[in-house]
Amino acid sequence: MAQNSPPAARPRRVTRLQVVRTEQLTPHMVRVVAGGPGFADFADNEFTDSYVKLLFLHPEARYPEPLDIAEVRATMPREHWPITRTYTVRYVDTAAGEIALDFVIHGDEGVAAPWAAAAEPGDDIRFFGPGGAYSPSPDADWHLLAGDEAALPAIATALEAMPAGVPVRVVVEVGDESEEQPLVTKANVDVTWLHRDGRPAGAPDHLVEAIKDVPWRPGRAHVFVHGEAGLVKGLRRYFLQDRGVPRELLSLSGYWRAGLVEDDFQAWKKSERERGSDAVL
Numbered sequence: 288m289a290q291n292s293p294p295a296a297r298p299r300r301v302t303r304l305q306v307v308r309t310e311q312l313t314p315h316m317v318r319v320v321a322g323g324p325g326f327a328d329f330a331d332n333e334f335t336d337s338y339v340k341l342l343f344l345h346p347e348a349r350y351p352e353p354l355d356i357a358e359v360r361a362t363m364p365r366e367h368w369p370i371t372r373t374y375t376v377r378y379v380d381t382a383a384g385e386i387a388l389d390f391v392i393h394g395d396e397g398v399a400a401p402w403a404a405a406a407e408p409g410d411d412i413r414f415f416g417p418g419g420a421y422s423p424s425p426d427a428d429w430h431l432l433a434g435d436e437a438a439l440p441a442i443a444t445a446l447e448a449m450p451a452g453v454p455v456r457v458v459v460e461v462g463d464e465s466e467e468q469p470l471v472t473k474a475n476v477d478v479t480w481l482h483r484d485g486r487p488a489g490a491p492d493h494l495v496e497a498i499k500d501v502p503w504r505p506g507r508a509h510v511f512v513h514g515e516a517g518l519v520k521g522l523r524r525y526f527l528q529d530r531g532v533p534r535e536l537l538s539l540s541g542y543w544r545a546g547l548v549e550d551d552f553q554a555w556k557k558s559e560r561e562r563g564s565d566a567v568l
């Protein structure tokens with residue numbers, strides 16, 4: 288049954304592809320399509336929410352080829368270990384031997400977003416994965432999909448996999464109207480786009496309120512809410528206690544945290560989990 292299965296074991300082998308083309312989807316979202324001989328190493332999984340751990344190499348370091356992370360960690364100084372960033376696989380085109388990743392261009396800060404904004408055909412892209420845990424449950428009576436633009440690739444992919452006619456409520460927060468994207472689905476979908484219109488990203492109170500305002504339908508809901516970490520804090524109790532959503536039908540996950548680079552965000556999530564905090568799920 289495709290619900291929130293335990294995360295798939297992530298192969299530790301590094302896949303190496305080359306950028307084939309980039310597409311400017313909206314003013315702040317760039318699609319990078321990658322392929323090449325390394326596609327033969329890409330083992331797709333069964334989840335709609337499938338993601339890879341991109342590896343960004345230090346420009347001045349010399350790495351073993353093929354890239355072997357265990358060897359890198361054993362033999363190279365820590366500052367030369369690749370930086371990892373997590374991205375949803377937006378689609379896999381097996382016939383063309385290509386995968387697509389959609390990057391939020393959130394400013395000049397960071398590693399992955401500036402890389403994607405400047406990516407050119409022929410550039411190398413390396414990653415672990417894919418991993419994954421969520422696909423829309425065929426047993427649900429209706430679905431709720433919500434998040435900010437970092438979760439939009441995962442929401443769009445899930446919508447494409449929904450069966451005809453199933454009721455789906457979608458709530459997505461983006462910067463403004465120009466960041467809305469067409470969503471393709473056979474489902475019976477009702478979409479709300481929230482606009483920050485100048486408010487900073489990473490203050491998800493409006494999104495939390497809009498999600499709580501969604502009229503609750505009878506029957507089994509399958510819930511997928513991903514985005515800035517504040518969403519988890521604001522919604523965990525609401526879904527589990529107020530709405531009685533069983534854990535196996537709740538996919539609630541922080542994708543990033545305002546003010547933290549991903550490495551520090553992942554370390555924070557780990558320490559919160561270890562102390563049993565409800566800020567993460």
Ligand SMILES: Cc1cc2nc3c(=O)[nH]c(=O)nc-3n(C[C@H](O)[C@H](O)[C@H](O)COP(=O)(O)OP(=O)(O)OC[C@H]3O[C@@H](n4cnc5c(N)ncnc54)[C@H](O)[C@@H]3O)c2cc1C
Pocket residue numbers: 338372373374375376388389390391392393396397398399400401436437438440441488489541542543544545546547548549550
């Ligand atoms: C399973 C999973 C799937 C994900 N899928 C996607 C995806 O498909 N597309 C996507 O764009 N992101 C996705 N993300 C989120 C992405 O991994 C983070 O946004 C990551 O921090 C971006 O790395 P960076 O190097 O650009 O910025 P970092 O170096 O990590 O951060 C630099 C600064 O930018 C801020 N920042 C980071 N992300 C954002 C953002 N989205 N908006 C505003 N400010 C931000 C940070 O708080 C920090 O202050 C996913 C995360 C997870 C866990």
